[in-house]
Amino acid sequence: MSGLLVNGLTAGYGRRHILRDLSLPPLPSGSLVALVGANGVGKSTLLRALAGLQPASGHIELDGLDISRHGAAQRAGMIAYLPQTLPQGSSLLAYETVLAANRAVPSGLAPAELQRAIAELFAVLDLQSLAMRRLDELSGGQRQMVGLAQVLVRRPRLLLLDEPTSALDLRWQLKVLQTVRQITREQGAVALLAIHDINLALRFCDHLVMLGEEGLLAAGCPQQVLDSELLRRAYGIEGRVERCSQGFSLVLADRALPIPQRENPA
Numbered sequence: 001m002s003g004l005l006v007n008g009l010t011a012g013y014g015r016r017h018i019l020r021d022l023s024l025p026p027l028p029s030g031s032l033v034a035l036v037g038a039n040g041v042g043k044s045t046l047l048r049a050l051a052g053l054q055p056a057s058g059h060i061e062l063d064g065l066d067i068s069r070h071g072a073a074q075r076a077g078m079i080a081y082l083p084q085t086l087p088q089g090s091s092l093l094a095y096e097t098v099l100a101a102n103r104a105v106p107s108g109l110a111p112a113e114l115q116r117a118i119a120e121l122f123a124v125l126d127l128q129s130l131a132m133r134r135l136d137e138l139s140g141g142q143r144q145m146v147g148l149a150q151v152l153v154r155r156p157r158l159l160l161l162d163e164p165t166s167a168l169d170l171r172w173q174l175k176v177l178q179t180v181r182q183i184t185r186e187q188g189a190v191a192l193l194a195i196h197d198i199n200l201a202l203r204f205c206d207h208l209v210m211l212g213e214e215g216l217l218a219a220g221c222p223q224q225v226l227d228s229e230l231l232r233r234a235y236g237i238e239g240r241v242e243r244c245s246q247g248f249s250l251v252l253a254d255r256a257l258p259i260p261q262r263e264n265p266a
């Protein structure tokens with residue numbers, strides 16, 4: 001199958017398993033997938049395990065290739081990972097950092113083609129005005145956008161983006177989701193985004209994967225799987241899924257519910 005298959009994935013830290021025997025429905029190429037769930041349920045752990053940056057067992061297949069036993073360096077040719085932390089400030093120009101990201105995992109493009117590809121990417125992301133500015137002179141949101149360009153320039157088969165909109169204002173949030181969706185479709189890649197903004201996920205993503213303390217809570221078309229009951233189980237909130245005037249689903253979060261007390265075993 002062209003796309004991503006994850007079966008029986010177990011990952012954690014030391015002896016503590018965070019993800020236990022996790023299987024996802026097949027995620028076909030061209031899909032934009034929202035990875036959602038409460039703080040600490042293992043979204044980043046899953047992204048890092050898929051990137052090969054975290055010890056894990058289980059079966060991972062990308063475009064029909066079993067990559068379960070490939071290390072991070074081997075996977076880097078097909079997979080690009082954008083961590084939750086913003087790119088470090090450096091005296092390099094934004095353009096140079098994107099060029100360097102491509103050198104780390106060569107795309108095989110001739111220098112002139114590569115320059116053209118980077119210029120196009122800066123244009124698609126509306127980042128031309130930042131290209132010749134030093135990274136340590138950019139704002140947090142601007143650095144987050146350059147970090148995204150560093151990942152996209154590699155044209156990966158699987159994009160793993162950990163909260164790529166966390167530092168961005170409303171316009172740039174939309175710009176990121178629109179661009180990643182467009183590029184994912186054009187290149188037939190899969191993009192897996194850990195994201196807390198459930199309404200952005202609803203608006204743009206083809207699939208939703210909801211993790212909870214006990215593993216996978218739901219997976220499927222966002223509009224079909226999200227309801228009040230799932231919001232309660234996933235986040236411990238009272239909430240509603242309603243339709244806006246344009247027909248899109250929207251989550252309205254009403255109130256945090258008390259955390260259920262565990263029964264005292266004694």
Ligand SMILES: Nc1ncnc2c1ncn2[C@@H]1O[C@H](COP(=O)(O)OP(=O)(O)OP(=O)(O)O)[C@@H](O)[C@H]1O
Pocket residue numbers: 013018037038039040041042043044045046194
């Ligand atoms: N380096 C680490 N060593 C030990 N435990 C860790 C480490 N990183 C994360 N954890 C634990 O693993 C669990 C899952 O963390 P993870 O960062 O994957 O969650 P998350 O769903 O991405 O959370 P958030 O939404 O807050 O970013 C948490 O209980 C966390 O405390």
